[in-house]
Amino acid sequence: MAKFCTKCGKPLKDGVPCTCSNKKKEIEEVKDTNLSTSLVDILKNILLKPADIMKQYSKKEYFLLAMILSLINVVLFGFFYYFLSCNVAYQQNTIASRFSYYNFFSTFFVGAFLMAACVTLFMLAIKLFVGIAFKNKSSWKEYFAIHGVCSVIPSATMIVGIILSFLSYKLAMIIFLLGILLYFVITVYAYVRECKVNENRLPYALPLAIVSTFIVMIIVCFIVVMIFLANYIGNSWY
Amino acid sequence: MAKFCTKCGKPLKDGICTSCEQQEVHSQATVSSNILNDGMEVIKGMMKKPKDTLEKYSDDEHWLLGLISIGIGILSFILCAYFLFRNVVVKSGVNFSLFASSSVSDSIGIVKFLLVKLLVSIILIMGLIIGIIYLFNNIIFKKNTSIKAIISMVGISSLFFSAGLLIAFLMSFISPLLACIIFILFAICFFVHLGIGIRTLSKMNDNQLIYTSASTLAIPFIAFIYIVYSFLILQVIMFSYSSVSSFTNIMGI
Numbered sequence: 001m002a003k004f005c006t007k008c009g010k011p012l013k014d015g016v017p018c019t020c021s022n023k024k025k026e027i028e029e030v031k032d033t034n035l036s037t038s039l040v041d042i043l044k045n046i047l048l049k050p051a052d053i054m055k056q057y058s059k060k061e062y063f064l065l066a067m068i069l070s071l072i073n074v075v076l077f078g079f080f081y082y083f084l085s086c087n088v089a090y091q092q093n094t095i096a097s098r099f100s101y102y103n104f105f106s107t108f109f110v111g112a113f114l115m116a117a118c119v120t121l122f123m124l125a126i127k128l129f130v131g132i133a134f135k136n137k138s139s140w141k142e143y144f145a146i147h148g149v150c151s152v153i154p155s156a157t158m159i160v161g162i163i164l165s166f167l168s169y170k171l172a173m174i175i176f177l178l179g180i181l182l183y184f185v186i187t188v189y190a191y192v193r194e195c196k197v198n199e200n201r202l203p204y205a206l207p208l209a210i211v212s213t214f215i216v217m218i219i220v221c222f223i224v225v226m227i228f229l230a231n232y233i234g235n236s237w238y
Numbered sequence: 239m240a241k242f243c244t245k246c247g248k249p250l251k252d253g254i255c256t257s258c259e260q261q262e263v264h265s266q267a268t269v270s271s272n273i274l275n276d277g278m279e280v281i282k283g284m285m286k287k288p289k290d291t292l293e294k295y296s297d298d299e300h301w302l303l304g305l306i307s308i309g310i311g312i313l314s315f316i317l318c319a320y321f322l323f324r325n326v327v328v329k330s331g332v333n334f335s336l337f338a339s340s341s342v343s344d345s346i347g348i349v350k351f352l353l354v355k356l357l358v359s360i361i362l363i364m365g366l367i368i369g370i371i372y373l374f375n376n377i378i379f380k381k382n383t384s385i386k387a388i389i390s391m392v393g394i395s396s397l398f399f400s401a402g403l404l405i406a407f408l409m410s411f412i413s414p415l416l417a418c419i420i421f422i423l424f425a426i427c428f429f430v431h432l433g434i435g436i437r438t439l440s441k442m443n444d445n446q447l448i449y450t451s452a453s454t455l456a457i458p459f460i461a462f463i464y465i466v467y468s469f470l471i472l473q474v475i476m477f478s479y480s481s482v483s484s485f486t487n488i489m490g491i
Contacts (some may be wrong), residue, residue: 049445049446051443051445052444052445055444117248167324174455174460177463178456181452181454181455181456181459182456184429185448185451185452185455188430188433189433189447189451190443192437193444197290200287201286201436202430203288203430203431206426207427211333211419211422214422215419222491
Protein backbone atom coordinates (compact mmCIF):
# COMPACT_ATOMS: atom_id res chain seq x y z
CA MET A 1 0.00 0.00 0.00
CA ALA A 2 1.33 3.49 -0.92
CA LYS A 3 2.60 5.58 2.03
CA PHE A 4 2.95 8.84 0.13
CA CYS A 5 0.64 10.67 -2.24
CA THR A 6 1.62 10.08 -5.88
CA LYS A 7 0.45 13.61 -6.83
CA CYS A 8 1.84 15.89 -4.09
CA GLY A 9 4.26 13.59 -2.15
CA LYS A 10 2.64 14.15 1.26
CA PRO A 11 2.59 11.18 3.70
CA LEU A 12 -0.74 9.33 3.69
CA LYS A 13 -2.73 8.18 6.73
CA ASP A 14 -4.10 4.64 6.53
CA GLY A 15 -7.22 4.48 4.39
CA VAL A 16 -7.54 8.24 4.03
CA PRO A 17 -7.03 9.72 0.58
CA CYS A 18 -4.83 12.82 0.19
CA THR A 19 -6.59 16.18 0.27
CA CYS A 20 -4.75 17.45 -2.84
CA SER A 21 -7.43 15.98 -5.16
CA ASN A 22 -10.10 17.92 -3.21
CA LYS A 23 -8.06 21.11 -3.64
CA LYS A 24 -7.88 20.49 -7.38
CA LYS A 25 -11.68 20.16 -7.51
CA GLU A 26 -12.01 23.39 -5.56
CA ILE A 27 -9.67 25.21 -8.00
CA GLU A 28 -11.72 23.93 -10.97
CA GLU A 29 -14.92 25.14 -9.31
CA VAL A 30 -13.36 28.57 -8.69
CA LYS A 31 -12.27 28.70 -12.34
CA ASP A 32 -15.82 27.85 -13.48
CA THR A 33 -17.34 30.57 -11.32
CA ASN A 34 -14.69 33.01 -12.54
CA LEU A 35 -15.63 32.19 -16.12
CA SER A 36 -19.33 32.71 -15.55
CA THR A 37 -18.86 35.89 -13.46
CA SER A 38 -16.41 37.21 -16.08
CA LEU A 39 -18.97 36.58 -18.79
CA VAL A 40 -21.68 38.41 -16.84
CA ASP A 41 -19.26 41.25 -16.03
CA ILE A 42 -18.34 41.70 -19.71
CA LEU A 43 -21.96 41.65 -20.86
CA LYS A 44 -22.93 44.17 -18.17
CA ASN A 45 -20.12 46.65 -18.58
CA ILE A 46 -18.81 46.50 -22.15
CA LEU A 47 -21.06 49.39 -23.18
CA LEU A 48 -20.74 51.34 -19.92
CA LYS A 49 -16.99 51.01 -19.28
CA PRO A 50 -15.43 49.60 -22.47
CA ALA A 51 -11.87 50.69 -21.61
CA ASP A 52 -11.95 49.14 -18.13
CA ILE A 53 -13.35 45.87 -19.48
CA MET A 54 -10.65 45.74 -22.16
CA LYS A 55 -7.94 46.37 -19.60
CA GLN A 56 -9.23 43.58 -17.37
CA TYR A 57 -10.00 40.86 -19.90
CA SER A 58 -7.56 41.35 -22.78
CA LYS A 59 -5.01 38.99 -21.22
CA LYS A 60 -4.00 35.54 -22.34
CA GLU A 61 -5.44 34.05 -19.11
CA TYR A 62 -8.88 34.79 -20.55
CA PHE A 63 -8.30 32.82 -23.75
CA LEU A 64 -11.01 30.27 -22.89
CA LEU A 65 -13.50 33.06 -22.23
CA ALA A 66 -12.56 34.61 -25.58
CA MET A 67 -13.16 31.26 -27.30
CA ILE A 68 -16.66 31.04 -25.78
CA LEU A 69 -17.51 34.63 -26.77
CA SER A 70 -16.14 34.07 -30.26
CA LEU A 71 -18.19 30.89 -30.61
CA ILE A 72 -21.33 32.77 -29.54
CA ASN A 73 -20.50 35.38 -32.17
CA VAL A 74 -20.13 32.73 -34.90
CA VAL A 75 -23.42 31.03 -33.96
CA LEU A 76 -25.25 34.37 -33.84
CA PHE A 77 -23.96 35.26 -37.29
CA GLY A 78 -25.34 31.96 -38.58
CA PHE A 79 -28.79 32.97 -37.26
CA PHE A 80 -28.39 36.55 -38.51
CA TYR A 81 -27.45 35.31 -41.99
CA TYR A 82 -30.44 32.96 -42.14
CA PHE A 83 -33.01 35.53 -40.96
CA LEU A 84 -31.53 38.27 -43.14
CA SER A 85 -31.60 36.04 -46.24
CA CYS A 86 -35.24 35.10 -45.57
CA ASN A 87 -36.32 38.68 -44.89
CA VAL A 88 -34.47 40.17 -47.88
CA ALA A 89 -36.16 37.72 -50.24
CA TYR A 90 -39.55 38.19 -48.55
CA GLN A 91 -39.41 41.99 -48.46
CA GLN A 92 -38.36 42.15 -52.11
CA ASN A 93 -41.36 39.97 -52.99
CA THR A 94 -39.26 37.23 -54.56
CA ILE A 95 -40.79 34.56 -52.29
CA ALA A 96 -44.36 34.22 -51.06
CA SER A 97 -43.68 32.77 -47.61
CA ARG A 98 -40.90 34.11 -45.35
CA PHE A 99 -39.31 30.81 -44.27
CA SER A 100 -40.22 28.47 -47.11
CA TYR A 101 -37.36 29.08 -49.56
CA TYR A 102 -34.14 28.82 -47.52
CA ASN A 103 -33.16 25.62 -45.77
CA PHE A 104 -32.32 26.54 -42.15
CA PHE A 105 -29.38 24.20 -41.58
CA SER A 106 -27.53 24.84 -44.83
CA THR A 107 -28.00 28.65 -44.61
CA PHE A 108 -27.06 28.70 -40.93
CA PHE A 109 -23.99 26.56 -41.62
CA VAL A 110 -22.84 28.79 -44.49
CA GLY A 111 -23.21 31.91 -42.29
CA ALA A 112 -21.40 30.36 -39.33
CA PHE A 113 -18.66 29.01 -41.60
CA LEU A 114 -18.12 32.42 -43.23
CA MET A 115 -17.86 34.15 -39.85
CA ALA A 116 -15.48 31.51 -38.47
CA ALA A 117 -13.33 31.79 -41.61
CA CYS A 118 -13.39 35.59 -41.37
CA VAL A 119 -12.29 35.56 -37.70
CA THR A 120 -9.53 33.01 -38.37
CA LEU A 121 -8.21 34.98 -41.34
CA PHE A 122 -8.35 38.26 -39.44
CA MET A 123 -6.40 36.77 -36.53
CA LEU A 124 -3.81 35.42 -38.98
CA ALA A 125 -3.59 38.81 -40.71
CA ILE A 126 -3.24 40.62 -37.37
CA LYS A 127 -0.45 38.27 -36.30
CA LEU A 128 1.24 38.75 -39.68
CA PHE A 129 0.96 42.53 -39.99
CA VAL A 130 0.87 43.70 -36.37
CA GLY A 131 2.95 40.94 -34.78
CA ILE A 132 5.52 39.86 -37.37
CA ALA A 133 5.81 42.77 -39.84
CA PHE A 134 5.73 45.54 -37.21
CA LYS A 135 7.38 43.49 -34.44
CA ASN A 136 4.79 43.54 -31.68
CA LYS A 137 5.60 41.06 -28.93
CA SER A 138 2.05 40.09 -27.93
CA SER A 139 1.07 36.44 -28.26
CA TRP A 140 -1.70 34.79 -30.28
CA LYS A 141 -3.70 34.34 -27.11
CA GLU A 142 -3.62 38.04 -26.30
CA TYR A 143 -4.81 39.01 -29.80
CA PHE A 144 -7.55 36.43 -29.55
CA ALA A 145 -8.53 37.57 -26.04
CA ILE A 146 -8.98 41.10 -27.44
CA HIS A 147 -11.05 39.73 -30.31
CA GLY A 148 -13.21 37.71 -27.92
CA VAL A 149 -14.06 40.64 -25.66
CA CYS A 150 -14.62 43.01 -28.61
CA SER A 151 -16.87 40.46 -30.36
CA VAL A 152 -19.53 41.02 -27.68
CA ILE A 153 -20.57 44.27 -29.40
CA PRO A 154 -21.19 42.79 -32.88
CA SER A 155 -22.94 39.88 -31.17
CA ALA A 156 -25.30 42.32 -29.44
CA THR A 157 -25.92 44.26 -32.65
CA MET A 158 -26.60 40.98 -34.48
CA ILE A 159 -29.37 40.12 -31.99
CA VAL A 160 -30.88 43.57 -32.57
CA GLY A 161 -30.33 43.08 -36.31
CA ILE A 162 -32.21 39.76 -36.31
CA ILE A 163 -35.24 41.43 -34.66
CA LEU A 164 -35.06 44.48 -36.93
CA SER A 165 -34.70 42.38 -40.10
CA PHE A 166 -38.40 41.50 -39.77
CA LEU A 167 -39.20 45.22 -40.12
CA SER A 168 -36.53 46.28 -42.60
CA TYR A 169 -33.53 44.35 -43.86
CA LYS A 170 -31.71 47.63 -44.69
CA LEU A 171 -31.96 48.75 -41.07
CA ALA A 172 -30.70 45.35 -39.92
CA MET A 173 -27.68 45.64 -42.23
CA ILE A 174 -26.88 49.15 -40.98
CA ILE A 175 -27.05 47.95 -37.36
CA PHE A 176 -24.78 45.03 -38.25
CA LEU A 177 -22.25 47.39 -39.94
CA LEU A 178 -22.38 49.65 -36.92
CA GLY A 179 -21.49 46.71 -34.68
CA ILE A 180 -18.52 45.83 -36.90
CA LEU A 181 -17.32 49.44 -36.84
CA LEU A 182 -17.58 49.63 -33.04
CA TYR A 183 -15.67 46.35 -32.88
CA PHE A 184 -12.81 47.94 -34.82
CA VAL A 185 -12.83 51.13 -32.72
CA ILE A 186 -12.43 49.15 -29.49
CA THR A 187 -9.94 46.76 -31.13
CA VAL A 188 -7.72 49.69 -32.17
CA TYR A 189 -7.90 51.07 -28.66
CA ALA A 190 -7.04 47.67 -27.14
CA TYR A 191 -4.07 47.09 -29.47
CA VAL A 192 -2.64 50.49 -28.55
CA ARG A 193 -3.28 50.32 -24.82
CA GLU A 194 -2.99 46.65 -23.93
CA CYS A 195 -0.70 45.19 -26.63
CA LYS A 196 1.47 48.34 -26.78
CA VAL A 197 1.31 48.42 -30.59
CA ASN A 198 3.31 51.32 -32.00
CA GLU A 199 0.78 54.02 -32.95
CA ASN A 200 2.99 55.14 -35.82
CA ARG A 201 2.73 51.65 -37.35
CA LEU A 202 -0.92 50.86 -36.58
CA PRO A 203 -2.36 53.00 -39.46
CA TYR A 204 -0.48 50.69 -41.83
CA ALA A 205 -0.92 47.38 -40.04
CA LEU A 206 -4.67 47.50 -39.39
CA PRO A 207 -5.84 48.53 -42.92
CA LEU A 208 -3.56 45.89 -44.43
CA ALA A 209 -4.97 43.24 -42.08
CA ILE A 210 -8.58 44.26 -42.80
CA VAL A 211 -8.18 44.53 -46.58
CA SER A 212 -6.23 41.26 -46.90
CA THR A 213 -8.95 39.51 -44.85
CA PHE A 214 -11.60 41.16 -47.06
CA ILE A 215 -9.90 40.00 -50.29
CA VAL A 216 -9.38 36.42 -49.08
CA MET A 217 -13.00 36.34 -47.82
CA ILE A 218 -14.27 37.40 -51.25
CA ILE A 219 -12.30 34.51 -52.77
CA VAL A 220 -13.69 32.12 -50.10
CA CYS A 221 -17.26 33.38 -50.77
CA PHE A 222 -16.70 32.92 -54.50
CA ILE A 223 -15.59 29.31 -53.95
CA VAL A 224 -18.56 28.63 -51.62
CA VAL A 225 -21.01 30.07 -54.18
CA MET A 226 -19.37 28.01 -56.95
CA ILE A 227 -19.67 24.80 -54.88
CA PHE A 228 -23.35 25.53 -54.21
CA LEU A 229 -23.98 26.28 -57.87
CA ALA A 230 -22.16 23.10 -58.92
CA ASN A 231 -24.26 21.07 -56.46
CA TYR A 232 -27.48 22.74 -57.64
CA ILE A 233 -26.68 22.21 -61.33
CA GLY A 234 -25.56 18.63 -60.61
CA ASN A 235 -28.79 17.83 -58.74
CA SER A 236 -31.03 19.39 -61.39
CA TRP A 237 -29.11 17.55 -64.17
CA TYR A 238 -29.74 14.13 -62.62
CA MET B 239 -7.59 112.92 -48.70
CA ALA B 240 -5.03 111.62 -46.17
CA LYS B 241 -1.39 112.50 -46.86
CA PHE B 242 0.25 110.22 -44.31
CA CYS B 243 -0.14 106.50 -43.58
CA THR B 244 -2.33 105.77 -40.57
CA LYS B 245 -0.21 102.66 -39.74
CA CYS B 246 3.41 103.86 -40.04
CA GLY B 247 3.09 107.65 -40.42
CA LYS B 248 5.10 107.79 -43.65
CA PRO B 249 3.94 110.10 -46.52
CA LEU B 250 1.59 108.45 -49.05
CA LYS B 251 2.16 108.29 -52.81
CA ASP B 252 -1.15 108.58 -54.71
CA GLY B 253 -2.95 107.59 -51.50
CA ILE B 254 -0.88 104.37 -51.06
CA CYS B 255 1.86 103.67 -48.52
CA THR B 256 4.58 101.80 -50.42
CA SER B 257 6.33 100.65 -47.24
CA CYS B 258 3.23 99.07 -45.66
CA GLU B 259 2.16 97.56 -48.97
CA GLN B 260 5.56 95.88 -49.39
CA GLN B 261 5.41 94.56 -45.83
CA GLU B 262 1.91 93.19 -46.40
CA VAL B 263 2.97 91.41 -49.60
CA HIS B 264 6.03 90.05 -47.78
CA SER B 265 3.99 88.79 -44.79
CA GLN B 266 1.42 87.15 -47.11
CA ALA B 267 4.26 85.41 -48.96
CA THR B 268 5.76 84.26 -45.62
CA VAL B 269 2.40 82.83 -44.45
CA SER B 270 1.85 81.02 -47.73
CA SER B 271 5.43 79.69 -47.79
CA ASN B 272 5.02 78.57 -44.14
CA ILE B 273 1.80 76.74 -44.99
CA LEU B 274 3.51 75.14 -47.98
CA ASN B 275 6.50 74.08 -45.89
CA ASP B 276 4.27 72.81 -43.08
CA GLY B 277 2.16 70.98 -45.67
CA MET B 278 5.21 69.21 -47.09
CA GLU B 279 6.41 68.31 -43.59
CA VAL B 280 2.97 67.01 -42.62
CA ILE B 281 2.75 64.83 -45.75
CA LYS B 282 6.20 63.36 -45.03
CA GLY B 283 5.42 63.01 -41.33
CA MET B 284 2.06 61.30 -41.92
CA MET B 285 3.87 58.64 -43.95
CA LYS B 286 6.69 58.04 -41.47
CA LYS B 287 5.33 58.91 -38.02
CA PRO B 288 1.60 59.73 -38.16
CA LYS B 289 1.11 59.83 -34.39
CA ASP B 290 4.01 62.23 -33.80
CA THR B 291 2.88 64.43 -36.71
CA LEU B 292 -0.68 64.57 -35.40
CA GLU B 293 0.63 65.50 -31.95
CA LYS B 294 2.85 68.25 -33.39
CA TYR B 295 0.39 69.90 -35.76
CA SER B 296 -3.04 69.43 -34.12
CA ASP B 297 -3.20 72.87 -32.51
CA ASP B 298 -4.76 76.33 -32.96
CA GLU B 299 -1.82 77.64 -35.01
CA HIS B 300 -2.22 75.17 -37.87
CA TRP B 301 -5.98 75.50 -38.37
CA LEU B 302 -5.49 77.12 -41.80
CA LEU B 303 -3.33 74.20 -42.91
CA GLY B 304 -6.06 71.89 -41.61
CA LEU B 305 -8.74 73.77 -43.52
CA ILE B 306 -6.71 73.68 -46.75
CA SER B 307 -6.09 69.95 -46.21
CA ILE B 308 -9.84 69.38 -45.79
CA GLY B 309 -10.40 71.31 -49.04
CA ILE B 310 -7.80 69.18 -50.83
CA GLY B 311 -9.44 66.07 -49.39
CA ILE B 312 -12.88 67.12 -50.67
CA LEU B 313 -11.54 67.89 -54.16
CA SER B 314 -9.56 64.63 -54.29
CA PHE B 315 -12.65 62.71 -53.22
CA ILE B 316 -14.80 64.23 -55.96
CA LEU B 317 -12.08 63.72 -58.57
CA CYS B 318 -11.58 60.10 -57.53
CA ALA B 319 -15.30 59.27 -57.24
CA TYR B 320 -16.19 60.92 -60.57
CA PHE B 321 -13.39 59.28 -62.57
CA LEU B 322 -13.91 55.93 -60.86
CA PHE B 323 -17.58 56.11 -61.87
CA ARG B 324 -16.68 57.29 -65.38
CA ASN B 325 -14.08 54.54 -65.87
CA VAL B 326 -16.45 51.84 -64.60
CA VAL B 327 -18.98 53.01 -67.22
CA VAL B 328 -16.30 53.19 -69.95
CA LYS B 329 -14.84 49.77 -69.01
CA SER B 330 -18.30 48.26 -69.29
CA GLY B 331 -18.22 49.19 -72.97
CA VAL B 332 -20.73 52.02 -72.81
CA ASN B 333 -20.19 55.39 -74.49
CA PHE B 334 -19.83 57.77 -71.52
CA SER B 335 -20.83 60.86 -73.51
CA LEU B 336 -24.19 59.19 -74.26
CA PHE B 337 -24.65 58.53 -70.55
CA ALA B 338 -23.48 62.03 -69.60
CA SER B 339 -25.96 63.60 -72.01
CA SER B 340 -28.90 61.95 -70.24
CA SER B 341 -30.61 64.11 -67.66
CA VAL B 342 -32.36 63.77 -64.32
CA SER B 343 -34.85 66.50 -65.13
CA ASP B 344 -35.32 69.02 -67.99
CA SER B 345 -32.56 71.32 -66.83
CA ILE B 346 -30.14 69.14 -64.84
CA GLY B 347 -27.74 66.70 -66.54
CA ILE B 348 -26.96 63.46 -64.71
CA VAL B 349 -23.21 64.20 -64.34
CA LYS B 350 -23.84 67.65 -62.89
CA PHE B 351 -26.46 66.12 -60.59
CA LEU B 352 -24.00 63.49 -59.33
CA LEU B 353 -21.16 65.99 -58.86
CA VAL B 354 -23.29 68.46 -56.91
CA LYS B 355 -24.75 65.71 -54.71
CA LEU B 356 -21.27 64.32 -54.10
CA LEU B 357 -19.84 67.74 -53.21
CA VAL B 358 -22.66 68.54 -50.78
CA SER B 359 -22.45 65.08 -49.21
CA ILE B 360 -18.68 65.11 -48.63
CA ILE B 361 -18.78 68.65 -47.18
CA LEU B 362 -21.59 67.50 -44.87
CA ILE B 363 -19.60 64.43 -43.79
CA MET B 364 -16.50 66.52 -43.00
CA GLY B 365 -18.69 68.98 -41.10
CA LEU B 366 -20.30 66.09 -39.25
CA ILE B 367 -16.90 64.70 -38.18
CA ILE B 368 -15.74 68.10 -36.85
CA GLY B 369 -19.13 68.74 -35.23
CA ILE B 370 -19.25 65.39 -33.41
CA ILE B 371 -15.69 65.77 -32.05
CA TYR B 372 -16.57 69.29 -30.84
CA LEU B 373 -19.85 68.09 -29.33
CA PHE B 374 -18.25 65.26 -27.34
CA ASN B 375 -15.18 67.27 -26.27
CA ASN B 376 -16.77 70.56 -25.30
CA ILE B 377 -20.43 69.96 -24.60
CA ILE B 378 -20.80 66.36 -23.38
CA PHE B 379 -17.45 65.83 -21.59
CA LYS B 380 -16.60 69.55 -21.07
CA LYS B 381 -12.90 69.39 -21.95
CA ASN B 382 -12.42 72.77 -23.67
CA THR B 383 -10.86 71.76 -26.97
CA SER B 384 -10.83 74.62 -29.48
CA ILE B 385 -12.58 74.24 -32.83
CA LYS B 386 -9.37 75.38 -34.57
CA ALA B 387 -7.38 72.49 -33.08
CA ILE B 388 -10.14 70.07 -34.14
CA ILE B 389 -10.09 71.46 -37.71
CA SER B 390 -6.30 71.12 -37.91
CA MET B 391 -6.45 67.55 -36.55
CA VAL B 392 -9.18 66.46 -39.00
CA GLY B 393 -7.39 68.17 -41.92
CA ILE B 394 -4.02 66.60 -41.13
CA SER B 395 -5.64 63.18 -40.65
CA SER B 396 -7.26 63.50 -44.08
CA LEU B 397 -4.01 64.35 -45.94
CA PHE B 398 -2.85 60.75 -46.21
CA PHE B 399 -6.34 59.77 -47.39
CA SER B 400 -6.18 62.52 -50.05
CA ALA B 401 -2.90 61.07 -51.35
CA GLY B 402 -4.58 57.65 -51.50
CA LEU B 403 -7.56 59.13 -53.37
CA LEU B 404 -5.23 60.56 -55.99
CA ILE B 405 -3.55 57.16 -56.40
CA ALA B 406 -7.00 55.54 -56.70
CA PHE B 407 -7.97 58.19 -59.28
CA LEU B 408 -4.91 57.32 -61.42
CA MET B 409 -5.44 53.60 -60.87
CA SER B 410 -9.09 53.83 -61.98
CA PHE B 411 -7.86 54.27 -65.57
CA ILE B 412 -6.06 50.92 -65.38
CA SER B 413 -8.35 48.83 -63.17
CA PRO B 414 -11.46 50.15 -61.35
CA LEU B 415 -11.36 47.11 -59.04
CA LEU B 416 -7.82 47.91 -57.90
CA ALA B 417 -8.84 51.55 -57.49
CA CYS B 418 -11.72 50.45 -55.23
CA ILE B 419 -9.34 48.35 -53.08
CA ILE B 420 -6.91 51.30 -52.76
CA PHE B 421 -9.84 53.56 -51.85
CA ILE B 422 -10.98 51.19 -49.07
CA LEU B 423 -7.39 50.76 -47.81
CA PHE B 424 -6.84 54.50 -47.47
CA ALA B 425 -10.33 55.10 -46.06
CA ILE B 426 -9.50 52.68 -43.20
CA CYS B 427 -6.17 54.54 -42.80
CA PHE B 428 -8.15 57.78 -42.44
CA PHE B 429 -10.35 56.27 -39.74
CA VAL B 430 -7.32 54.96 -37.82
CA HIS B 431 -5.59 58.36 -38.16
CA LEU B 432 -8.75 60.06 -36.87
CA GLY B 433 -8.88 57.67 -33.91
CA ILE B 434 -5.25 58.41 -33.04
CA GLY B 435 -5.83 62.13 -33.63
CA ILE B 436 -8.75 62.19 -31.18
CA ARG B 437 -6.53 60.46 -28.61
CA THR B 438 -3.72 62.98 -29.00
CA LEU B 439 -6.00 66.01 -29.05
CA SER B 440 -8.32 65.32 -26.14
CA LYS B 441 -7.79 65.27 -22.40
CA MET B 442 -10.55 62.71 -21.91
CA ASN B 443 -10.33 59.45 -19.98
CA ASP B 444 -10.19 56.12 -21.82
CA ASN B 445 -13.92 55.35 -21.69
CA GLN B 446 -14.80 58.84 -22.93
CA LEU B 447 -12.26 58.45 -25.74
CA ILE B 448 -13.91 55.25 -26.93
CA TYR B 449 -17.36 56.89 -26.96
CA THR B 450 -16.03 59.90 -28.88
CA SER B 451 -14.06 57.82 -31.41
CA ALA B 452 -16.96 55.42 -31.93
CA SER B 453 -19.47 58.22 -32.56
CA THR B 454 -17.06 60.22 -34.73
CA LEU B 455 -16.50 57.24 -36.98
CA ALA B 456 -19.88 55.52 -36.86
CA ILE B 457 -22.21 58.42 -37.71
CA PRO B 458 -20.27 59.72 -40.75
CA PHE B 459 -19.69 56.09 -41.83
CA ILE B 460 -23.41 55.41 -41.92
CA ALA B 461 -23.95 58.70 -43.75
CA PHE B 462 -21.27 57.71 -46.25
CA ILE B 463 -22.78 54.25 -46.79
CA TYR B 464 -26.17 55.88 -47.35
CA ILE B 465 -24.70 58.34 -49.87
CA VAL B 466 -22.81 55.64 -51.76
CA TYR B 467 -25.90 53.46 -51.79
CA SER B 468 -28.39 56.09 -52.83
CA PHE B 469 -26.39 58.24 -55.23
CA LEU B 470 -23.73 56.08 -56.80
CA ILE B 471 -24.16 52.31 -56.49
CA LEU B 472 -27.87 52.44 -57.18
CA GLN B 473 -27.37 54.48 -60.33
CA VAL B 474 -24.44 52.35 -61.49
CA ILE B 475 -26.47 49.18 -60.97
CA MET B 476 -29.58 50.64 -62.63
CA PHE B 477 -27.58 51.91 -65.56
CA SER B 478 -25.39 48.85 -66.02
CA TYR B 479 -28.37 46.51 -65.60
CA SER B 480 -29.91 47.91 -68.73
CA SER B 481 -26.75 47.94 -70.82
CA VAL B 482 -24.26 45.37 -69.53
CA SER B 483 -24.82 41.70 -68.90
CA SER B 484 -21.77 40.80 -66.86
CA PHE B 485 -20.65 42.27 -63.53
CA THR B 486 -17.08 41.15 -64.10
CA ASN B 487 -17.03 43.22 -67.27
CA ILE B 488 -17.97 46.35 -65.29
CA MET B 489 -15.25 45.90 -62.71
CA GLY B 490 -12.64 45.25 -65.38
CA ILE B 491 -11.62 41.85 -63.98
